[in-house]
Amino acid sequence: MSGVSSRTGRSLLLLAPLLFFLIGFFVWPLFSMMAQSVSDPAVLRLLPRSAEVLADWDRKSPPTTPMQMALMEDLKSVDDDQALGDMVRRLNSARSGFRTLMGKTTSALKDTANPPADLVSIDKRWEKPEFWLAIADALSPYTDRNLLAAVDLGRNAAGDIEHLPPDQSVNAVILIRTFWIAALVTFACACIGFPYAIIAASLDGWKRDLMLGAVLLPLWTSLLVRTAAWFILLQEQGLINDLLRAIGLIDAPLTLIFNRTGVIIAMTHVLLPFMVLPIYSVLITIPKNLMPAAASLGARPLRAFLRVLLPLSLRGVASGALLVFISAIGYYITPALIGGPGDQMISSIIAFYATGSANWGMAGALGVVLLVATLLLYSVYSRLSSDEVGGR
């Protein structure tokens, strides 16, 4: 027995670098991202006394004296300006007017020469339950507002989930646009990649190597370089427009850049290998004599293709489509450089929240939405493909 366990121990030791890597660079960031999207400690951290008192409040009646005293105590003991700023921003996003109210209150509380008796004496607004309600709601260490906001939902004063007003509903539009662009790119990749893989699989020797090399080459160049190359090709005075005008196909230059067309072209090119390679790998496992067999049995080339080659290669098309689609929904650089303002995808919004406005909660929530959508798609795919295998 000890021999067995020492062997297990040794194999675990061999796996340790992998496990540490997975935990450190995969599991932990993923979970901290997901935790960011629901954690909301900005208010609770600074108002521990108020949290205790507010737990007994009935959420309707005017603020009691202990509530006011607790909040005053909490605010007096705050010595971190940045944390205070975070809390004010958090409260202000729940209830506008908090910024001025808090500013006024904290400066009054600092006036030690003439201490205020209670909060209402500083500002009449402290009498209104709405402000206290905002604080009470913000005291929970967890929140679903980021997740709800990521899909354009929010809670109203009564705490029910409802749609955000249209002027704040941008995420759903961008999410749908992201999926739409990804679907278009997947479709374009399948239309080009499938025949390409068929031709490559039917060749041999250097011709096959050349075709595979041509599709693999983009994978070996930096994404940024490839996108920049498309930038040069697609612009108004770019190679494509110049060529089309030189051969007289068009009079005025086509707008190929800073719009959807450009994004689709560039992303299709970048993602094509992920479509071609899975299809190719399935195609080369299909016995070469099946198509001749179909022909000898009386099938015209098109029918032989539809009845034999297509169903057999569908598995490759499906995995290629999944790879392309999942990669495409996370695209950031290409839409940012080639697309217009109407072509920005969800990653740009996540990047904006993460680096532009330091709203990690919102960035995390959008990331979670993207992750869930991807996992849903993947489960559909694996269900479909396991059905196929089970049928065999």
Added chain:
Amino acid sequence: MAEYIRFDRITKFYGPLCVVEHLDLGIGKGEFVSLLGPSGSGKTTLLMMLAGFEQPTAGEILLDGTAINKVPTYKRDMGVVFQSYALFPHMSVGENIAFPLQMRGIGKAGIDERVKRALDMVQLSTLSDRRPSQLSGGQQQRVALARALVFEPRVVLMDEPLGALDKQLREQMQLDIRDLHRRLGLTIVFVTHDQSEALTMSDRVAVFNKGKIEQIGTPRQVYDEPATRFVAEFIGETNLVEGVVETVQGAEATVRLRSGAQIVSAVSGSVASGQSVFLSIRPERVDLSETRSEGRNVLETEVTDSVYQGDHLRVQLQNATHPLIAKLGRRSREFPPGTKVFAAFSAGDCRVIAP
């Protein structure tokens, strides 16, 4: 027998490589013809050209008097059985067999009935819903056969269909296919490199070598009357002994061997006096005895080795100038090494072959 298929001066080049050269071959309706030869002899290429998978570089293929060079495969109406079966892995056995019928626009009821009959024919009625991958090699072979026969093709082409089966199953399938051929009156062109398979099944055997037909004839003809050294050596086992023709009288010639022995032998093709030739002597036609027998060809030999092989006794002999192998019946007595024996055979049991 009326000629049904004709290869008319067929030549096929792959790049600079000539695989079939000026080949003529006629096949009768209802005939079972084997194309026999080593790999690379052009037999499979010829079959592929008949099926329409390959185009001849020159020459014409006629089916029932009509040139079919330009007819695409799917219109040729030929059932092909491939070496690796080529069953469609995503279809059940029944769907595989129904495929050629669907391609011909036959109604559902007709298809079901004919699929059932085809499955009965190859004794696989119970496996209709299985996938090919769930079948054994022999069963897959039967499905491939049923699929190639179900649409009643004009010709059935088989490209080494039994190569992947084990010996026992292969022999069973040989008899099954021969039986189907007789019962259904099929015209079958069968490619193989296994000479015993060709001899077992065929009406006629065409022996291929380097893109040409060396000899075509019934199994008995190609075995007993080999026209060339290649045929004599490729089909069965033989003793080849060098000699010079002394006289020719009709279908027999007298040959003097280097040892000085004079042999009277049947002749394949034409030879002239003074010509150097080979003498082909089948080992199983040689008798051994310690006394010289009269009226037959006799070679003085000494036994060098003797091996009991169950159904026969294989004796290696050494003459003054050449070795000789004799296969004796099971009841024959043993000849210990060193025994001086006379190897005897009749004029009809050996052939003179021009080199």
